Amino acid sequence: MQSIFNYIKNNKKTVAGAVVAIASGIAIYKYKTSIYREAEKWLKIDKNEETKKEVKELVSKNDTKGLKKIFGQRLSFGTAGLRARMGAGYSQMNEITVAQTAQGLVRYLEEQFKDKIRELGVVIGFDARNNSQTFAEISARIFASQKIKVFYYSEPVPTPFVPFAITQLKTAAGVMVTASHNPKNDNGYKVYWDNGAQIISPHDVGISRCIEANLDIWEIEQIDLKKNPLIVNLIENQFDHKYYEYLQSQLPTNYKSNPQTDRKITYTAMHGVGYRWFKKACQACDIQKIEPVKEQVEPDPEFPTVEYPNPEEGKESLKLAIETAERTGCDLILANDPDADRIAVVEKSHGKWKFLHGNDVGILLAWWLLMNLKKSNKDIDPSKLLMVSTVVSSGMLSAFAQAEGIRYEETLTGFKWIANKGFDLEKKGFHCVFGFEESIGYMSSLIVPDKDGISAAVLISQMANYLAGFGMDLTEKLSRIHQKYGHFIFENSYFFCYDPVTISSIFNKIRNDGNYPKFCGDFPIKFIRDLTVCYDNSKPDLVPILPCSKSSQMITFTLDNGCIVTLRTSGTEPKIKYYIEMSGKDDPEKIRSILDNVVKAVIENFLDPKGNNLGERK
Structure with missing residues (x-):
């Protein structure tokens, strides 16, 4: 016994190293065991042969890394709902993660609406992607299994049909299964609230909590979508006519x-x-x-x-x-x-x-909608009208609204913010005429409180035909709008960046522990708004008006010359985006020349694509 004691005493480092190694080995063993247990659990509940096969292959190959990727973390639910690659495991879109999400949504709606949820019901739609219909059917069955009425689009429909149905049928919520324009292997789950707009906080947190509390898969096989009286088929009822x-x-x-x-x-x-x-x-x-x-x-x-x-x-x-x-x-x-x-x-x-850039189409639609509104109602009070766009959209809508005596509001990116801002101000007596963001999304009414590509296509077609009657095209009309309200010249683009550490490094370098840059190249910086850390030196209390979020990067510089520069990360893609706009009544070529120099300075001084190994620029 004494000899063992002496050995430990004389070989402390060796023994300590051995203890650490053993502890590390035990931790790794436990971790691997837990990952394989998750795989075993999955195989017991998954009824889809394709995703079961994926998991079985990873298990048979002893692919711990592959299993960790799909079981190591759960797909997070946020204000955009879910959007991810389709495949097996809790980190991807599949029948189990969709069922768990729908179950959590049911329980959260029950918390918020009590028994009223059963009479109010929900709207469910889906696009034409692989598995979209399956995911929608699972969701419909889950709601019906809890005696909740489901207004169901039984065939693929445009996303705006769901918020439209919510506002018309006055349901408690809605779900659209779509990944929009993402690559073909992706899918998503978009949730709308009872006003027809996409959910905002705190609903995302509440739904996420209820998902975590309802992970055991419910029995829904007995629900027949064609015969169950709780399922109202909107396609058969020709609801699209409305x-x-x-x-x-x-x-x-x-x-x-x-x-x-x-x-x-x-x-x-x-x-x-x-x-x-x-x-x-x-x-x-x-x-x-x-x-x-x-x-x-x-x-x-x-x-x-x-x-x-x-x-x-x-x-x-x-x-x-x-x-x-x-x-x-x-x-x-x-x-x-x-x-x-x-x-x-x-x-x-x-x-x-x-x-035509999204900003160009946005100002054309704003002009078209206002002109028609004034024609149909000559006594309308412009000061009670509202137009909304986002922080990265052109400032031209603000200038247009101001010149026409219309209220203008700026929001964060995303139509959940545009629509909810519209609803907030309609309660105060305003009429929301139009909302848009530069990424080719347009909302022409709060009857569809989301971007709507079908209504926009109709409005653009009619506007183009109307102008053609005067021998004018959209480009010429746009030029005339610029001449009247000012030239707004912009460059919006992005760099691919797949490394979160690099992204954090770029933005942290700009922040420099609160010592923000005073110049962008040779251009003095007048104001800085950082919506990640909630800082705005244009405000007396240094607090921005817009909501802040630590989960996303967004910094805006206002230069001394009036140029606006915004740098932000994408919420759904591995990109660092920049939005730079210069405006004025001067010669547009002169404005363009200044803008080009600012763009060059932003890229060289803040993004440094070569030094940060950024990917291709678009």
Whole structure:
């Protein structure tokens, strides 16, 4: 015994090292064991052979790293709901994670609405992606199993159809299964509240809590969607007709199709859901000359003709649309994204194709909606009208609203903020005419309190036809708007960055422990607003008006020359985005020249793409 004591005494470091090694080995063993136990649990409850096969293969290969990736953490539920790659495990979109999410949502709605939830019910819709219908059906069965009425779109529909149904049917909530324009292997679960807008805090936290408390999968096999009296089929009831009536109510009272001057419009659905519903909308709203991109108008979850099903990507994604337009003699292209909540516009002006930026389309729609509103109601008080856009959208809407005597509000990015700001001010007697964000999303009414690519497509078509009657295209009208309200010239782009540590390093370097930069290159910085750490030196108390969030990066600089620079991270993609805008009444070329120099300074001084190994810039 004494010899053992002496050995330990004389070999402390060796013994300590051995103890650490043993403890480390035990920890690793326990961790591996827990991961494999999670896999075993999964295989017992998963009824999908495809995802079961994925897990079995990882187990058979002893792939601890692969199992850790899918079982090591749970897919987090936030204000955007869920969006992730489809596959097995708790960190991906699949039948189990969707069922658990729906179960948590049920329990949270019961907390918020008590027994009233059963009579109010929920709306459920889905897009045309792989598994979207399955995920929607699981959700419908889960709600029905708890005696909650479900207003169900039994076929793929545009995302805006869900918030529209919520406002019309006055339900407690809604769910749309979609990943919008994400890559084909992704899917998502978007949740709306009883006002028809996407959820905001604290609902996300509450739903997440209820998901964690309701992980055991409920028995729902006995629920027949076709026979259960709690399931109201909105497709069979032709509920979409009410949407077309809503579109007709938005139209100019004196609008009429003119075969002599109406423009020929090429339309693409980007392999998504849009064409069927846009075609019906055109029939209801007297839009005649539509040429579909035949290769892309039918839903196809594989998106075979595009690398990225996102019309915002420009020429790369709209190649077939331009070819169709050239072949059929069209001079205007409208492109919905796969779930038809966004719309891109391309116009042939003076013989060249011009991609209208989301900011350009936004100000055109603001002008169009206001003009028609004034025509239909000559006694309207502009001071009671409201227009809303986001912190990264062009300041031109603010200038337009101010010149027209209209209330303008700025929000964080996302239509949950735009719509809820509209609702807040409507309670105070304002009428929300329009809301938009530069990423090709437009809201023309709180009847659909979300971005709506179908209504926007109809409004743009009618506006283009109206202007054509005066021999004017959208580009020329945009130029006239700039001449009247000021030139707003911007450059918005992004760098890919897949390393969270690099992203944090870039923004922390800018913050420099609170010693923010005083210059951007040679340009003096006047104000700094940092919505990540809740700092704004343009305010007396240094506190921003807009909500702050530590979970996302966003810093805005106002330069001495009036230029606005915003740097932020994307909520759904591995990107660092920048938005830079300069405005004035001067020669636009002069403004452009200053802007170019600011862009160069921002990239070199703040982002340093080479030093930070940033990926490709778009």
